[in-house]
Amino acid sequence: MAHNIPSWAVDGPAEAPASPRTLRTLRKIRSHQVLTTSNALIAQTQSSQSSRPSGTHVTDKGSIGTPGTPARASTHRRARSNSDAATRAANLAAPASTQRRPARKTGSGIGVKRSQLESLLRDGPQSGKGRDGLQELKYLVLSCRVDADGDGMSPYRVYLWLVLLNLSPVPTDEYLAFIHRGRSPAYAKIRNDTFRTLATDPLFKRRVTEASLIRLLNAVAWKLHDSKTKPKSRPSSSRRRTMELLVNTPPRIAEEPEEPGSANNTTVNESATYVQGMNVLCAPFLYAARSEVEAYALFHHFITKECPGYIRGAMDGVHKGLRLVDRCLEVVEPKLAAHLFSKGMHAELYAFPSVLTFCACTPPLPEVLHLWDFLFAYGTHLNIVCIVAQLLRMRDTLLATDNPNKILRSLPPLDAEKIIALTVLLAPKIPADLYAEMVTHAK
Known part of the structure; x- marks a missing residue:
């Protein structure tokens, strides 16, 4: 390790050591030189900052600070993490015009491809014939699902x-x-x-x-x-002529008694x-x-x-629909029907809400909307077959239990696509006379 040796100790004759007062004077001179040099550096740095653009300045450590902050104070500041530096720089560099909004799921916007179903509904049939267009619309309802978001909204x-x-x-x-x-x-x-x-x-x-x-x-x-x-x-006109013959008849004889259910x-x-x-x-x-x-x-x-028969006071249409559920189940799956009937489980005990509400009582709601698309296209009477289709999807579970009432208290969640597919397979198996009753039971 090198030592600072005084000049008087190397060359020349030996001299007496300096007094304490002389040493204190030398230390004062050196401190003054150090402070003067530091002030000069600070002034030079401030002059260079004034020539830079306003908003940022470079400190003695090369970090970015704010105007008015002392240079030495920034040297003791904790450095910023650079984990998000790339993302932040990319967001700042990307212009606002390049940030695109997510595209909508449906085809109602400009520049978004429409489905065949939506195009037919908006533009009409190419042939111009309403009947042909309606048949094509029904087929598209059956073959492709209505475009909707996760909540079923279209x-x-x-x-x-x-x-x-x-x-x-x-x-x-x-x-x-x-x-x-x-x-x-x-x-x-x-x-x-x-x-x-x-x-x-x-x-x-x-x-x-x-x-x-x-x-x-x-x-x-x-x-x-x-x-x-x-x-x-x-x-x-015929009734008017009959009434004209009774013009001179006393009113109490000419008047007809009103029926309890008449429109009058x-x-x-x-x-x-x-x-x-x-x-x-x-x-x-x-x-x-x-x-x-x-x-x-x-x-x-x-x-x-x-379904006007469903809203009458006695709900005759609903009760007819319940009997039709049992009869249709006997036709398409006699073994399951016999098992349920042997346990006293008829449709009136478990299918009343499904018949009355056209399966709207069974969640989820987006699947109800999909099922109603099919019912409105091919006939609401097919709701009877849809209920039978739900029973067939539970066939093995129902046959394996001695207490089907516990299972049928609430039907499983709707799967409209599978129920529709099974309904299309079951409908041709129903006899013509039974199918005709099913068509008119709600009237």
């Missing part, structure tokens, strides 16, 4: 239903007029059911409110009420304007429609044209 499903049910648009004022009339005669019954409509389905609860259910059911109840209390239509009877049966289960039946319409008016039009048309 931008054109409601219009597909309007076309398949042959339903014209309904003026919004008609729906609003019923809303403004207030509570219908069936309002109390409606309020007793709406709060438990698909109560365990989070998709339905997130999209449809109880208030919209009440409004729609109340409006339909007013519509049915008015249809039952409207005045009798004008008599036909002003006594309204509340159970005919609303029956329990209509709340679940209208739920898919509200979920799939883009407005309450569309749901109102679809639901009213459906219950009055497709």
Whole structure:
């Protein structure tokens, strides 16, 4: 190790050592030189910073700091982690125009390829013939699924239903007029059911409110009420001639007694304007429609044209449908039918909700919508066969148990694609006379 030897100790004659005062003076001179050099370096650094662009400056360690921060203070700062440096640099370097939004899953946007089903629904048949286009539309419903997201929402499903049910648009004022009339005669019954409509389905609860259910059911109840209390239509010409012969007859003889169910009877049966289960039946319409008016039009048309027997006070159509489930099961799978009947398990004990709501009571809701696409295309009477198809998918489990009631308390979740495929295979096995009863049982 080198040592600093004073010059007086190497060359020349020996001199006396320096006094303590001389050493203190030398130390002061050296400290002054060090401080002067440091101040000069600091001034030089500050002048170079002033020539740089405002916003950042380089410290003595080469790190990036903020203006006004002392250079020496930054030397003791913890360095920034560079784990996200590449991602951060890429985000800063990429222009805003290159950041693309994710493409939509459906083909309703510009530049997105449409499915054949959506193209046919939007553009119509190429031949221009409505009947041919309708047949092609039904085939596409069967062969390819309606484009929808994970929640079952599709931008054109409601219009597909309007076309398949042959339903014209309904003026919004008609729906609003019923809303403004207030509570219908069936309002109390409606309020007793709406709060438990698909109560365990989070998709339905997130999209449809109880208030919209009440409004729609109340409006339909007013519509049915008015249809039952409207005045009798004008008599036909033959009946008019008969009445002309009785012009001079006393009124008490000419008047005919009114039948209890005649259109001229002003006594309204509340159970005919609303029956329990209509709340679940209208739920898919509200979920799939883009407005309450569309749901109102679809639901009213459906219950009055497709299944009017289901909403009568005695629900005759539903009970006919239950008997048809047993008869169809006997035809397509006699062994399973015999096993269930031997245990006292008839359709009226387990299939009542499925028949009344067209399987809307069985989750998940997106599969219900897919199944309804098929039913609206090929006939809602096929719901009977769809219920039988669900039983056949449980065949081995039901045959292996002595207590099928425990299994059939709740049907397994819907798999619309498999149920539709099995229904298409089972329908040709049903005899013509039984199939004809199935077509007309809900009327």
